Amino acid sequence: MLVFSFGAVFAADSNSNTGDLKAFKCAAVEFNPQLNERDENINDLYQVVETAAKNGAKLIVTPEMSTTGYYYKNRDAIKPFVDTIPGITTKKFETLAQKYNAYIVIGMAEVDQGTGIYYNSAALVGPKGYMGKYRKTHQWETEAHWAAWGDLGVPVFDTEIGKIAINICMDSAFFESSRIAALKGANILAFPTNSSAQALAALQARAVQNGLYIVSANRSNTENGFHMIGASAVWAPDGSKLAEAKFIPTSAEDVNEPTILYGTIDPAQYNNDGKKRLSERRPELYKDLVLYIGPWDYTKNTTPHDVTAVALQYEPVLGDKNANMAKIGQLIEQSVNEAKNQGKTVDLIVLPELSATGPLSDKGKVQQLAEPMDGSLVAGFKELAKNNQTHIIFGFAEKENDKLYNTAVLIDPKGEVIGKYRKTHLDTADKSWAEKGDKLEVFSTEIGKIGIMIGYDAAFPEVAGVLSVNRADIIAIPSSWNGQYGKKIEANTGMSANKYPENAMCLWDSIAMSAECYTLVANFVGTEQNYQGSSSLYTLDPLYGLDQPLALSQDGEEFLLADFTTIQASWWWNQEYLILQRRPHFYKPLVY
Known part of the structure; x- marks a missing residue:
């Protein structure tokens, strides 16, 4: 048995949320069950959990389907092994939980005694016995052949x-699952998974967005050709x-x-910044999250577009429009000329907030x-815009x-205003002078449907969710980011077939991945506010090799020139599949 240990146990200061609670040790168990050997798996898992x-x-978290193994052809195949x-x-x-005064999360295949319906579930037991269960809301294709979609929502257990x-697992691809947990008061998200990358890669952003500790337990071997990469983690x-456990x-290299x-x-x-941000949400703007418009959404764009886009990055001269417009004009000229040198035409330019x-x-x-x-x-x-024959967002x-x-x-190449967006989530500086916007909107253009967010909006995943439901192909984020929200990506770099830039930011990446929209961020550098640049393109699926995220430096006045093709209808995962797998019935807590 391999053991990785990090951190020391120490006393926590008391506050209104924690009383006299002290810091405690948690464990993620990477256990690799044998397919079709439920009883043997339970006995072996018991021994590992007892060691922890x-x-x-x-708190001890085990992987998804840890008592049976994962791959089953149909209901008949898994029938002998459900519980x-x-x-x-x-x-x-329960005997372990009672003996050691611990809480244990067990990933398992469940049969409902009353209906005979099967679920991909996880049970929670504690010192006083069985506490409750969760049934997986968003399924991956494999278990859909035998399991019903979860019907319990996201319960939160007081311990x-x-x-x-x-x-x-697949729940993490949908921001709604963890968001609902946070809104219902969760402090910790236990995350059983059988992941090859996608589910694990989303967890850092889910922790930041919701102010949650996350304990993920993955497998570290291969079953029926499906390889699970280990890398269980505590966020x-x-x-x-x-x-973090070893990446496989x-x-x-199976373990x-x-x-x-x-x-x-x-x-x-x-009690943290992520939790505090929950009070700044704008549920009245998020109503579209409970819509289910797939698969026959006649408003969606079905034509892919090859797009050459630019993000401008510069140090603003505060309050000096003339100086800033001169910089902007120079950077636009340079970017357009560089595109011409490469035989391209710039289709979209995004500027900072x-x-x-x-x-x-x-x-x-x-x-x-x-x-x-x-x-x-x-x-x-x-x-x-007219002189350079391009779309501009400023x-x-x-x-x-x-x-x-x-x-x-948003201005089109003819120099006409297509639309405008007023920032809906205001940061401290905005609140000193600005009114809140009251609408989230997607605009139709010659290069596809474009949604716009501004700066601090990126800390609220509901915004990108609404844009995605309304079938944005591209999200543009004019920003003035100095690290006041979010964090550089810390997920294991080996997870992604196409490597992220060193200074990629997890919340911007999460917008692209969770909405399945190419996301272009333009940010400032310099000034006494120490703006951190990193203007970027975030993409639909670098994890499995579709496309390449890009980012500028943290301190240079420069432009990002990036090419991408929208929609990606033939890829294994795209916005269409995302829309079809949403479960809006359970998202109602997000909109009131």
Whole structure:
């Protein structure tokens, strides 16, 4: 048996959420069951879980389908190996939980005693016995041949170590599952999985978005040709990776013996920035999340477009429109010329938030610099778009009557305004002067449907979710990011066939992956706010080799020139499949 241990157990400060709770050890058990050997698997798993409990783990998470193995052709194939919950399996592990005063999450195949329906489930047992179960909401294709979609929503269980929720594997591809857990008060997300990359890669963003500890337990071997990569992990609510098991790149390196990964959970961190952001959500704007428009959505774009896009990155001269417009004009000229040298035409240019003034926080100054839509600034960008025969998305302080908005405008190659978006989630600087926007919208263009977010919107996954439901092909994010939300990607670099840039940011990547939209981010560098550049293109599936994320430096004035093809209808995973696998009936807690 392999054991990886990280972190020391230490006392946590008391606060209103944790009382006298102290930090405790958790364990992710990488257990590789034998297919069709349920009873033997239960006995072997029991021994590994007991080892973790003896070593002081108070929360122990096992992989998905850990008592049966994963691949079953149909209901008849798995019928001899399913179990009720509660049942034989939970009764056996209850003895361990009681003996060691621990909580154990067991991934297993369930049969509902009353209906005979099968589910891919996970059970939670604790010191007082069986506590409850979760049935996987979003299934992968394989288990859909024998299991029904989960019907319990996302329950949250109140325990002596915190509030625990469970998601399983494919659930992490859908931000809604973990978001609902957070909204229902969860502190910890237990995550049984059988993953080859996709499910694990999403977890850092899910931790950050929701202020959750996440304990993921994966397998580390190969079953019926499907290779699971190990790399079980413990994530902190700020997106820090606290512990990770060995990454197993191919079946040649399979580790069939059990591995236990230990980490530390500190209840003092249950009250964190991610949790606090939940109060800033705008449920009234998210109603489209409960729509199910697939598969016959007649508004979706069905034509792929080859797009050459540019993100501009520069240091703004705060409050000086003329100086900033000169920089912008120069960078646009350079990017268009570079594209011409490569035999390309630029289709889309995205600029940072408040492009011509730089970030603003003084209301008096904003009132001096703000302009209406028919002002000289919008007119100037219309000319730039027309002269360069390209779409441009730029940001400015918009004045309408006596109100001010942080706005982004989309202009077409003819110099016409296609639409505008007013920032709906305001950060501290915005709140000093700006009104909230009241609409999330997707705009139709010659290169596909484009959704727009601005800056801090990226911390709220519902925004990209609404844009995806409305079939955006591209998401543009004018930004002024200095690290105030999100974090560099810390997921194991070996997971992705096409490597991420060193300074890729997890929340921007999550927008592209969770919405299945190519996502273009333009950010500032420099100034006393220490803007961190990293203007980027995030893509649909670098994990399995479809496309390549790109990012600029953290401090250079430069442009990103990127090519991509929208929709990717023939790829194994795309927006169409994402839409078809959504389960909006369970998303209602997100919209009221």
